[in-house]
Amino acid sequence: MSAPATTTTPLLEVKDLVVEFPTRRGTLRALDQVSFSIAPGEILGVVGESGAGKSLTGAAIIGLLEPPGRIAGGEIRLRGERIDTLPPEAMRRIRGKRIGAIFQDPLTSLNPLFTVGQQLAETIRAHLPLSEQQARERAIQLLADTGIPAPEARFGQYPHQFSGGMRQRVVIALALAAEPELIVADEPTTALDVSIQAQIIALLKRLAREHGTAVMLVTHDMGVIAETCDRVAVLYAGRVAEIGPVAEVIHRPAHPYTRGLMGSIPAMDGERERLAQIEGAMPRLNAIPPGCAYHPRCPHVEPRCRAERPELMDAGATHAACWRVAAVAPAREGTA
Amino acid sequence: MAALSMWDRWRDSDVWHSFKRSPTAIVAALIAAVCLFCSLFAPWVAPHNPFDLATLNLMDSRLPPAWLEGGNPSYLLGTDDQGRDILSALFYGARISLLVGLASVLLSLVVGVALGLLAGFVGGAVDAFIMRVCDVMLSFPSILVALLIDGIGRALFPNAHDTLAFGVLIFAIALTGWVQYARTVRGSTLVERQKEYVQAARVIGVTPLRIMARHVLPNVMGPVLVLATIQVAAAILTEATLSFLGVGVPPTSPSLGTLIRIGNDTLFSGDWWITIFPGVMLVLIALSVNLLGDWLRDALNPKLQ
């Protein structure tokens, strides 16, 4: 079942995506029927803890799944056309031109042997029919847009001459170079200091709005999601636990996991003696329980949860994969 | 998950699994095992004792292999010019070769790992000094160094006991091999030293020596094992070269290299089997050990899984 349809044709539509890893101990399902969509110009957050599969989702969409991982089912459609079945050459053309990518570590995202300007110009000319001079001007403009002071001088500098935050701005400029319709950003601020993180988030949001680019923001940091995204999908053990508008998911989560997650985040407001904690841990990929993957840790578990896997269901303001969604009244976390 | 015994863990490990799936590794291991077995138990496995002068029969000298005309079934691969059975000589010779090879690798491993640990852990001037010594040693060809040491040894102890001659030979070969271990271990030590479990040990109050020996050493041994396997082959070949040149093992305990030299003189007069079979045995041992080393390196490299 796909996520709730948006009023306009979705830019990106992921339906029942399955990603598997064949290992000698059997096939592991890292993503199990993940569905969501992103409207043009929308910022969707994909949040989850380690092992939930959020980075894999981004990698699958860009077509950069590391073998032996492979897409074993489902569809990925960009403006209605399927991109998961494209041959590598066609995918390469889409990557960069229509889908841009920002990764976590700015240190390794840039080639240390080439100047920043060379890398920018190369990317621009790979996707747009511009001359060298035009590409250079466009690159300098992009650097200025991302808030890098003295862009003409910086054009000729090497990545190691930039600080971490500056490098990430360059990476953002690279991602925007060919005017893509969608940017997949995988933990873009995790490696940065808090003050720089704030700057980068603001930058990403502003540029996305200005260029009308949709963003899929993958992160484990709920605060970043709250600041940046319009909607958010919460992943658990390779499945979507809940998806909906950001304010609703944060303040009125319907899924018990989302509630537990919100409860365990130390908040800047209010005092709590103990943080609400979820007992146990996320199951490993080779030990996912039958039925609902969260049921061993859920305080509201019922017999049905152990047997049947719930699909995403209407929970009022959001959609949650939980059988009790209608019965349990959504409340602020801390009481779960 | 219940605690597993060491055997269970081995059976479940990636290394064993990779071994099972690699025909090269299995064949190489089998050949190496057979050679090892024959050479270890040579006195019992070999049909004759070619170095017991009492059993030699000069009448049986220079017999071709059994399947050729003129051959004698009791001397399966023929005999040399003194009536020694080639097959038995192979086993005894391999024994010497393997002994020298393994002993020298063990010696260079111990010295190299110790120096590498010291250099990596202590750092500073000690590190710089040891690394410069390594650089200097690497600029000499290993055969020449071995020849040099051997020559010095003979000059110092002209009527040396056989055991001493072996000792000098093993020392000479070890001297050229330790550098690899030192550099590899130093690199790994530098990495491990920064890791927090080492710092935790320091906070607990463990002395640096114990940290080196009990914490860091187990974690840097992986690449050392691969190196050792490949170096065994190199050491055997070095010993063979030296024996071929006449400056290796004493003539009373001929190794495969010595046998090759003995047969070399008669090679072109038609008695090819005296040289060829020891040569083939040498190649088999070196090749199988090298292939095992190659497989081991790939198996232990997580990035190639």
Add this chain to the structure above:
Amino acid sequence: MSALVEVRDLARVFDVSAPWLNRLVERKPRQFVHAVDGVSFAIERGRTLALVGESGCGKSTVARLLVGLHAPSRGEVHFDGQRIDSMAAGAALRALRRRMQMIFQDPYASLNPRWRVLDIVAEPLREHGLVQGAAAQAARVGELLRSVGLAEADAQKFPHQFSGGQRQRISIARALATEPEFLVCDEPTSALDVSVQAQVLNIMKDLQKARGLTYLFISHNLAVVRHVSDEVGVMYLGRLVEQAPKAALFSQPRHPYTRMLLDAIPDIGMSGRARTPVQGEVPNPLDPPRGCAFHPRCPHANERCSRERPALATFQGIRVACHAVEEGRIR
């Protein structure tokens, strides 16, 4: 003095010059990083002092200076009234150091992957001869594991069989083996998922209450700091710029950098509060600004700030190092 730990004008300088030969040939000058530049604070028994700051501020170096992983370039470290930084190595120093232990940030690198958990947790016991005999050691290890919420049978396993949060608990068990009074925690939950972090933080708080432990808690995450600390110290480029009781710091931050930090935290409550835009980046520690280290980014900087380094002064029970606060230019 009831302070268990006291630090006076602590400093640590690292020589990051190029190797001697390079310097000779390329005529490069020697370069030094003042990772910690004159830090003073005291921690009362049973309390938690948190040190916060961004990367490069020196908080981790302070932690390491306290437990003896680095020797201070200047200054004094006092533990239980005795000076330990200059004490000669010997039984007395070992006895004092046994009373302080450390928990590290990376759960994957802080346990020796080749050792069983039993040996890892028992190492301090064996090293200091606290418990004799294998059976007694195993019993004590079991007790320690249970106190952090793990099972006794886990002692036979290897670290890779555990998750990040469980490994961090093993680290805590190991740190508690010598029954220390003071724990230095260097970003203990930064590498953990949020729900796991909650478990570990709860355990740490429970242990503190049960055993009367004193903590120095290093973190860059202000929300976590708010949850665990009693007092908070803010560091910038090796200097302590503000120190205050938790409630005061979070409700009324004085120093411009503290305000900037608090403003920069993503607002999960989405209260829509107005935020001052953040300017600039942390300067290169090899070439710190003259005078007040923060002045290039400070909206309240004046000419004096670029000349004179502000001293840590006490205002209404709070210590702040800022000319603008001292002169009353900021309220």
